[in-house]
Amino acid sequence: MGRFSLFHLVFVAGLLMSVRVMVAGVERDRGEAGSVVRTRWAMLAGALTLTGFVGSLLVQQQASGVVITLASIAAVLMGVSSARFLVRRAVAIPVSDHEFDPRFAMQGVPALVVAAIPAFGAGQIRLPAHNGASAVVAARSVDGTHIGCDVEVGVERIDDGVAFVEVWSAIEARL
Structure with a gap:
């Protein structure tokens, strides 16, 4: 085993800072002003990790x-620039998170087929609404199979006013 150097501490500090960035994230919410991306912690983590290594x-x-000094300076610059690039690129990728996607707001809601859903076609379902009322909505099967009338289904998503549903017994079988 080689001897211990200050660079080992710098490397470990960079790894710990990387964990902090992964756990805390880089995006900060500023309320109605929107969110801002802060790259300084990621850049510091990149610089420390690469320099230590x-x-x-x-x-x-x-x-x-x-040689060590010049290589360390180059590693700092490379770590900072690569971390900044990776964070900016990752933030630019659109996120399809079901939690924030309004199409999935009704996911898991049970409904009843009131007009049979043909294979790869559209039928109708009755969804529960507020105050005990119900709403009839156009529906399609998520897997393109036929679903008969009076069959209980679960909503996966609602896209352009059409509910995409799956037979409730198939959902229960997975659970």
Whole structure:
């Protein structure tokens, strides 16, 4: 086992900072003003991790102080720029989170088929509404199969006013 150097501490600090970034995230909500992406913690984590890694390798190879210093500076710049690039790129990717997607607001709600749903066609279901009332909505099967009248179904999502449903017994079988 090689000798311990300050670069080992820098590397471990970078790894710990990376965990902090993964747990806390980089996006901060500012209320009605929207959210802002802060890359400073990710850039610090990238700089520390890469500098610690490169520095510890060079110390083990007994490189000269000038080489270690220049390589450390290059590692800092590379760690900062790559972390900034990766965070900006990840934030630019659209997220399809069911929790925030209004199409999935009715997911899991039981309904009753009132007009048979033909294979790859549309029928109708009755959904529970407020105050004990119900609403009739156009529906399609999620897997394109035929669903007969008076069959209990579960809603997966509602897309452009059409509910995509699955037979309730199939849902229960998975649970």
